Amino acid sequence: MSIGKGGYxxxxxxxxxxxxxxxxxxxLPSTVFILIAAWAAGRSSPEFEAWLLNHRRFGPVIANWRHRQVVPRSAKVLACAMLCVSWxxxxxxxxxxxxxVLLGAFFCALGGYLLSRPSC
Incomplete structure (x- = not known):
């Protein structure tokens, strides 16, 4: 099933x-949504993807993830703290x-994955 360019x-x-x-x-985790936006824009709008990649805040985060799957240390700390606050x-x-129990298991798995990524 394809959602097409409009859906992306x-x-x-x-x-x-x-x-x-x-x-x-x-x-709300900003970094995750920016990465999703870049992924979807890459499938639907080269102009919007270029805007995201050249954005002074978003661009470096997207580039680090795409090239080395690196997550900024500050984003890791904030995300883990917010997972704890949410729980x-x-x-x-x-x-x-x-x-x-379900949320705790999900949050622990999510935090574990996040912490297993390299930092920049």
């Missing part, structure tokens, strides 16, 4: 919007035990 373009623009929101809202928030609001 929508994903790219939505991801940039979420990344911008993530710069303000502490529970604690779910705990405080009284989520059922099964949800806490």
């Amino acid at each position: 373009r929508v994903i790219a623009y939505l991801s940039v919007g979420l990344a911008i929101a993530g710069a303000v809202l502490p529970l 604690a928030t779910v705990y405080v609001v009284g989520a059922p035990a099964w949800m806490l």
Whole structure:
């Protein structure tokens, strides 16, 4: 199944919007959404992909990931901290035990993968 250029373009623009929101809202990971945006833009809009690659903030993050799968140390620290804050928030609001266990396992796996990537 192919979503076509229009679908990829929508994903790219939505991801940039979420990344911008993530710069303000502490529970949204900006870096992940920028990488998704670059991936989708590469399949739909060479102009938008070029804009992302030449952006002073986004460009280096995308280039580091594409060439060496490197994640900035500050992004790792912030992401792991936000995973902990997110889990604690779910705990405080009284989520059922099964949800806490599933989220905890998912967050640990996500954090483990993130920490296993090289840093820059």
